[in-house]
Amino acid sequence: MSAGEIVFWDWDMVEDKLNFDERWEEMIGYDIDELGEDRSIWKDLIHPEDIKMVEKELERYLKGETRIYETISRMKTKDGKWRYFLDAGKVVEWDENDNPKRFIGILRDVTDQMKAEERKNFLHTLLKQDLGSKSQTIRGYLQLLEEELDLPEKHREYLKKAKKASGEADEILGLAKKLEEVEKTEWVGEKNIVKVLEQVLDDISNFVERKGVEIEKPHPEKIGKVKGDYSLNMFLSQILLSRIQLSQCDTIRIDVRERKEDILLKIEDNGKKLPEDIKNLFIGESYTGETTGVGGVRYYMLREIARHNNANIEVKDSDIGGVRFDVHLKKTE
Incomplete structure (x- = not known):
């Protein structure tokens, strides 16, 4: 089941039993029989930091403070991952004393x-x-x-x-x-990475010359195309400009090669090394903001543009003294 599809649930408030339709198994990974109908089991799947909020919103709805019950909380799937779910519903049946008897609603994956x-x-x-x-x-x-x-x-x-x-x-x-x-922008298209690189180097050539930086360019015989869009040009130019502006390098080496699994673009320099929390940006960790002087926003944007183009970046110390970016680009089929 793709994210965003809907599962219906039905809560018997008298027996405190909760039933889901069969699509629940695909969404959460558990068989319905594994979890049973006891509502407390369902509550155990909710993230500990979210459970109080969920219970509070339910209480507010039952007191008549809100028109419908609605929350977004994290739930644990069978494979141990936390996913966000929109949970919404309302009471549809009451007993003779006007006590709520039946509560129905939906779950939607909004991760x-x-x-x-x-x-x-x-x-x-x-x-x-x-x-x-x-x-x-x-x-x-x-x-x-x-x-x-x-x-x-x-x-x-x-x-x-x-x-x-x-x-x-x-x-x-x-x-x-x-x-x-x-x-x-929807991610579509394919690019000749060598031509993109040549265009970028031409665009920034005056700036590179003013800064006195030598760029050693690759001369591959033949390289296949990569998946991506116009933002690849921005991505490559920002890597080069950021390193020239921030690292005080005077040499940059670029290499590109086609491998079985991807096309690997290497960009390395002899400038200042990056702090660990900046490097960690490229493996998905949070940036603390303690090193703004080395361009945290710039490097964060590089990561996001790479993700947009289905590319991964590894950041390592360079053999020539600075930083090396290994950019793994997805090949077209």
Whole structure:
């Protein structure tokens, strides 16, 4: 069963027994006979951090405070994974004393939607952290300008740094907007990764020359196409620009090769290494925000664009002193 399909349930409130339709087995992984009809067994599947909220919302509905009962909570599937479910229902039968007798409702798997929302919330948190850091820099230097008006040369230097920090903040916001556009795009198409790389290197050639960075390019004889869309260009350019801007490298090596299982693109440099919590972004762990100065938002966006294109990134220390990105791109069939 694909995420988003609906399962119907029927709760006998007199006997406290809960029945699900047969699609429940596909959704949660358990046979109906394994769990039985006792509602307490169903409650045991709910995440400990969510159970109080679920019970509170049920109580509010039964007291007449809400029109329907509705919650989103995590439930444990048979394979041990936690998935998000929308649970909604209402009482449809009462006894002669107006006590609720029968409660029916639906369950819907909303894991994909919740994870997408979590990613957006996470991005907003990172933006606040990075932009907050840049704003503090701006305020600090402008304060120095105000206090030391008798030092024109320093004023100019402070102003230069303030403008630089402001520009970085604007750049981060621009990247966030681009990521939002990418996430709205359906993932389709195929790309010649060598041609994409050539185009990116041509686009950033003036910047690379100004920074005095040498880029060693690959010359593969033949490489198959990869699955992806226009955002692959953005992905590759941002890896290169981020490392040039943030790592103080002067050498970048690029290699691309076709393997049986994928197409492997390697990008490594001799600049500053990445802190562990930045590396952990690429394996799905949370970023603490303690290292905003090394571009947490930029690297987070790289991860999200890679995911959009069905690519995986491994981040390692480079043999030439800096960082190596191993980008595993999915081949077209």
